[in-house]
Amino acid sequence: MKFGLRHIRYFIAVAEELHFRRAAERLGIAQPALSRAIQHLEDELGVTLFLRSNRHVTITEAGKTFLQGSQGVMNAMEHTVNNTKQVHSGQIGILRVGYTDFAIAGALPNLLKGFRTQQAGVTLQPHHDVTTDQLLKLEAGMLDVGFVTGPVVKQGFERCLIQKERFVCVVHESHPFSARSSIQLEELAHEDFVHGPARDWEHFYYYLIPLCRRAGFVPRIVQEAYNSDGILGLVASGMGITVLTESANNLARPGLKSIPISNVTERLMTVAIWKSDVMNGVKKMFIDYIRSQSPES
Amino acid sequence: MKFGLRHIRYFIAVAEELHFRRAAERLGIAQPALSRAIQHLEDELGVTLFLRSNRHVTITEAGKTFLQGSQGVMNAMEHTVNNTKQVHSGQIGILRVGYTDFAIAGALPNLLKGFRTQQAGVTLQPHHDVTTDQLLKLEAGMLDVGFVTGPVVKQGFERCLIQKERFVCVVHESHPFSARSSIQLEELAHEDFVHGPARDWEHFYYYLIPLCRRAGFVPRIVQEAYNSDGILGLVASGMGITVLTESANNLARPGLKSIPISNVTERLMTVAIWKSDVMNGVKKMFIDYIRSQSPES
DNA sequence: CATGATTGATGCATTTGAGGTATCATGAAA
DNA sequence: TTTCATGATACCTCAAATGCATCAATCATG
Numbered sequence: 001m002k003f004g005l006r007h008i009r010y011f012i013a014v015a016e017e018l019h020f021r022r023a024a025e026r027l028g029i030a031q032p033a034l035s036r037a038i039q040h041l042e043d044e045l046g047v048t049l050f051l052r053s054n055r056h057v058t059i060t061e062a063g064k065t066f067l068q069g070s071q072g073v074m075n076a077m078e079h080t081v082n083n084t085k086q087v088h089s090g091q092i093g094i095l096r097v098g099y100t101d102f103a104i105a106g107a108l109p110n111l112l113k114g115f116r117t118q119q120a121g122v123t124l125q126p127h128h129d130v131t132t133d134q135l136l137k138l139e140a141g142m143l144d145v146g147f148v149t150g151p152v153v154k155q156g157f158e159r160c161l162i163q164k165e166r167f168v169c170v171v172h173e174s175h176p177f178s179a180r181s182s183i184q185l186e187e188l189a190h191e192d193f194v195h196g197p198a199r200d201w202e203h204f205y206y207y208l209i210p211l212c213r214r215a216g217f218v219p220r221i222v223q224e225a226y227n228s229d230g231i232l233g234l235v236a237s238g239m240g241i242t243v244l245t246e247s248a249n250n251l252a253r254p255g256l257k258s259i260p261i262s263n264v265t266e267r268l269m270t271v272a273i274w275k276s277d278v279m280n281g282v283k284k285m286f287i288d289y290i291r292s293q294s295p296e297s
Numbered sequence: 298m299k300f301g302l303r304h305i306r307y308f309i310a311v312a313e314e315l316h317f318r319r320a321a322e323r324l325g326i327a328q329p330a331l332s333r334a335i336q337h338l339e340d341e342l343g344v345t346l347f348l349r350s351n352r353h354v355t356i357t358e359a360g361k362t363f364l365q366g367s368q369g370v371m372n373a374m375e376h377t378v379n380n381t382k383q384v385h386s387g388q389i390g391i392l393r394v395g396y397t398d399f400a401i402a403g404a405l406p407n408l409l410k411g412f413r414t415q416q417a418g419v420t421l422q423p424h425h426d427v428t429t430d431q432l433l434k435l436e437a438g439m440l441d442v443g444f445v446t447g448p449v450v451k452q453g454f455e456r457c458l459i460q461k462e463r464f465v466c467v468v469h470e471s472h473p474f475s476a477r478s479s480i481q482l483e484e485l486a487h488e489d490f491v492h493g494p495a496r497d498w499e500h501f502y503y504y505l506i507p508l509c510r511r512a513g514f515v516p517r518i519v520q521e522a523y524n525s526d527g528i529l530g531l532v533a534s535g536m537g538i539t540v541l542t543e544s545a546n547n548l549a550r551p552g553l554k555s556i557p558i559s560n561v562t563e564r565l566m567t568v569a570i571w572k573s574d575v576m577n578g579v580k581k582m583f584i585d586y587i588r589s590q591s592p593e594s
Numbered sequence: 595c596a597t598g599a600t601t602g603a604t605g606c607a608t609t610t611g612a613g614g615t616a617t618c619a620t621g622a623a624a
Numbered sequence: 625t626t627t628c629a630t631g632a633t634a635c636c637t638c639a640a641a642t643g644c645a646t647c648a649a650t651c652a653t654g
Contacts, residue, residue, distance in 0.1 A: 001378065004301025006641090020602060033642050035603060040640095045378060047385040052602060054649050061577045062385035069377025073370055080366025081298065081342060088344040088359040280358045303612090317631060330613050332632060337611095349631060351620050597653085604647070611640080618633070624626085 005077065007041045008070045010034055014050065015067045018057045090281030092121040096144045098134035099126060101228040102204075103147035103270050106247040107163045115289050122282055128227075130196075131203040138275060144283050145290075149203040150271035158276045160287070161296045164267035165245035167211075168258040172238050175257075182262040189217035192240030194231050197224050207268055208243060215263075219243075232256060302374065304338045305367045307331055311347065312364045315354045387578030389418040393441045395431035396423055398525040399501075400444035400567050403544040404460045412586050419579055427493075428500040435572055441580050442587075446500040447568035455573045457584070458593045461564035462542035464508075465555040469535050472554075479559040486514035489537030491528050494521050504565055505540060512560075516540075529553060 013023040014034065024034040042049050049063035059067065086092040099108050112124055127143065134146035135154065147162060169188060171177045177187075195201060195208075212219050223239045225231045231242050236255050245268050249258055272290050274283065310320040311331065321331040339346050346360035356364065383389040396405055409421060424440065431443035432451065444459060466485060468474045474484075492498060492505075509516050520536045522528045525545060532539050533552050542565050546555055569587050571580065 001302065001374070004303060005298060006301060021600090029641095030643050031601085032603075032644085037641080039603085045381060045385075047381055054601060054603095055651065057602085060385075061390060061579070062381050065384045065389075066377060066381040069373065069380060073373045073377060076366065076370045076373055077298070080363060080370060083366060084342060084344055084359050084363040087362045088342075088357075092362075093358060282358070318629090326612090327614055328631075329615085329633075334612080336632085351630060351632095352622060354631085595654100598651105599653100600651080601649085602647105603649100605645090607642105607644090609640100609642075612638090614635105614637080616634085616636105618631105620630085620632100621628105622630105623628080 001044070003041050003044050005074070007037055007044075008074060010037045011041055011049065012067065012070050012074065014038055014057070015059055015063060015070075018059065020057065086121065088281050090122070090283070090285030091119060093280070093282035094123045094125060095282045095286055096125045096127065096142070098129045098137060098143045098146040098148070100129070100131055100134075100147060100149055100270065102149055102165070102245055102247065102268060103162065104128070105228065106165060106245075106270060108147055108270075111162070111290060111293055114293065115286060118289065119282075119285060122285070130200040132200065135273075138273065141275075141278065145272055145274045145286060147270060147272055149207075150269040150273075152203075152271065152273055154273070156276055157273050158287075159271045159273040160291050160294050162270045162272055162290070163247075163295065164269050165247055166267060167207075167243055167261050167264050168246050168248065169241060169243055169261055170232065170235055170248060170256055170258045171241045172235060173255050173257050174238065175241065177241070177259055178257045180259055182260045184263050185211060185215040185261050186217070186263075188212075188219070188241065188243070189215070191220075192222040193219045194223045194225065194234045194240045194242045195219075195221050196226060196231065200226070204268070207266065211264060211266060298341070300338050300341050302371070304334055304341075305371060307334045308338055308346065309364065309367050309371065311335055311354070312356055312360060312367075315356065317354065383418065383578075385578045387419070387580070387582030388416060390577070390579035391420045391422060392579045392583055393422045393424065393439070395426045395434060395440045395443040395445070397426070397428055397431075397444060397446055397567065399446055399462070399542055399544065399565060400459065401425070402525065403462060403542075403567060405444055405567075408459070408587060408590055411590065412583060415586065416579075416582055419582070427497040429497065432570075435570065438572075438575065442569055442571045442583060444567060444569055446503075447566035447570075449500070449568060449570055451570070453573055454570050455584075456568045456570040457588050457591050459567045459569055459587070460544075460592065461566050462544055463564060464504075464540055464558050464561050465543050465545065466538060466540055466558055467529065467532055467545060467553055467555045468538045469532060470552050470554050471535065472538065474538070474556055475554045477556055479557045481560050482508060482512040482558050483514070483560075485509075485516070485538065485540070486512070488517075489519040490516045491520045491522065491531045491537045491539045492516075492518050493523060493528065497523070501565070504563065508561060508563060 010027060013027050014020060017023040017026065020034055021031050024031040027034065038050065047062045048060055049066060051058045051060060083092065116124065129137065131148040134143060134148050135152065137143040138146050150159065152159065169177065169183060177183055198205065208219065223234050225234050228244060228248060232248065232253060235242050236253055274287065307324060310324050311317060314320040314323065317331055318328050321328040324331065335347065344359045345357055346363060348355045348357060380389065413421065426434065428445040431440060431445050432449065434440040435443050447456065449456065466474065466480055474480055493501070495502060505516065520531050522531050525541060528539050529545065529550060533550055571584065
């Protein structure tokens with residue numbers, strides 16, 4: 001094939017006009033150029049596409065076949081170019097997003113909803129994962145953006161604050177604290193704690209442990225569950241108490257009470273984090289969006 | 298779009314090799330030319346298709362999208378070119394063929410069967426029509442080739458002999474002639490004839506009438522039917538006799554007898570005829586075929 | 595019948611762009 | 625550090641595409 005898309009465009013014009021001068025005009029070129037381009041195309045194919053009778057141009061059967069195909073090719077090409085541009089600009093694509101319990105219980109649902117409304121062409125693939133695993137998957141390129149429990153400082157990554165939440169104590173309604181409107185952290189010193197496994201809840205413990213230590217005790221964890229839901233389930237069954245964040249209210253279940261801890265000013269941060277060197281249109285769009293929605297901005 | 302199929306071909310090579318030097322080699326061009334072609338393509342699209350990191354080339358998401366589309370376009374193009382060539386050469390196409398009763402009762406079925414075996418891609422559209430109407434439809438471009446009762450001389454048309462058939466007399470078995478192994482034309486002078494309407498059977502009458510006149514009589518047509526089958530039906534019902542050709546034996550029905558006419562040496566010619574100025578691949582192939590099968594050759 | 599108008603093809607000069615060779619800049623490997 | 629591999633750049637050459645002027649054929653018209 002020694003002809004290009006230009007020949008195809010020219011051919012379509014002539015086939016539609018059946019008139020070289022008009023077709024040339026429509027294409028914005030001179031008529032001789034068009035005549036020769038079509039001749040070239042015919043020579044190259046070894047096929048007569050038009051019958052020129054000095055007064056009328058008619059298209060041959062082969063020409064009709066070529067016209068149909070050519071129109072298909074041009075449409076496909078145009079479609080491909082548009083698609084490619086949209087993928088480049090991030091209007092179309094797939095975004096793999098990791099999230100923690102704290103993210104999904106808090107600001108993330110609205111964030112994703114807002115983004116989807118704005119960028120309907122983007123397919124979001126949310127993956128539930130604890131912070132530690134998200135960081136590994138981000139590193140391995142298995143996730144595009146992670147919503148994790150911060151602070152996280154990581155070489156080659158950028159981040160953006162999503163939410164800051166107060167800590168609350170969650171107890172069963174039969175528990176003595178249940179009637180209180182607030183408590184002091186020290187009061188939890190001798191309580192039984194329900195929490196997640198140390199490895200998975202590592203980044204939450206970075207908050208909890210120092211806070212307790214400052215209050216003069218080490219929390220006694222008597223039961224473990226994998227996620228907030230499981231933890232609250234155990235608390236609801238009277239196994240013990242737990243400390244989570246205020247967004248745990250969204251997961252509320254009957255029989256539970258959450259009580260503000262009045263003497264803890266520290267907040268649990270949830271941050272979005274992503275590899276800064278691997279960048280594509282969708283990721284860029286998404287990052288722009290979450291930055292515009294960040295409480296920091 | 299200011300790029301051509303060449304750019305697409307180059308792009309596909311690079312996308313598949315992910316290596317400019319190897320891709321260039323595969324394309325049979327120098328590496329700098331390829332680098333620039335891809336740059337040009339990227340500039341034109343306004344999209345980064347590859348990430349070049351001096352050691353590795355990786356394709357972007359947009360690049361993957363473009364690759365898929367490009368492969369589709371190239372396939373479509375190739376397919377179109379092949380199709381067009383086949384249509385041009387007559388391996389693919391539609392051929393509208395007219396035929397008379399004499400043609401279809403005689404050599405035509407085998408002729409069409411042979412052609413279809415040789416050119417499976419051609420769709421034959423047979424139309425039953427008397428000679429007169431076929432000639433009008435050929436003139437109007439509604440038929441490609443007609444199989445008509447000759448001889449026909451027509452400006453701008455070419456023809457080819459298909460068959461020459463003896464005339465026979467067809468009678469009901471109760472008729473006195475029924476036992477004869479041959480008869481003389483003169484013996485039919487006072488018989489009742491069954492035949493087609495004069496307008497439609499015009500070209501058959503060109504044979505019959507002069508023959509009879511030479512034998513000293515004008516056939517007395519007492520009943521008309523539209524086609525051979527109808528005529529034979531009327532003969533079978535005892536309405537009269539008829540004169541057809543030997544291929545009428547193929548339409549034979551119980552109670553009929555066909556008797557050679559010994560003193561008529563003239564034969565009824567069936568010829569293929571077509572407009573010589575309008576020509577396309579399928580028609581050419583078909584004409585070549587019937588010429589190769591013609592009893593004249 | 596002659597003339598003018600219309601249409602696609604051709605000749606020639608000019609411009610565009612695609613290709614090749616040599617070389618550079620950069621980053622990984624030895 | 626040196627060496628090697630890789631893609632990018634500079635510069636030149638040549639083929640291809642384009643435009644302008646013109647030709648040849650055909651049709652319409654007076």
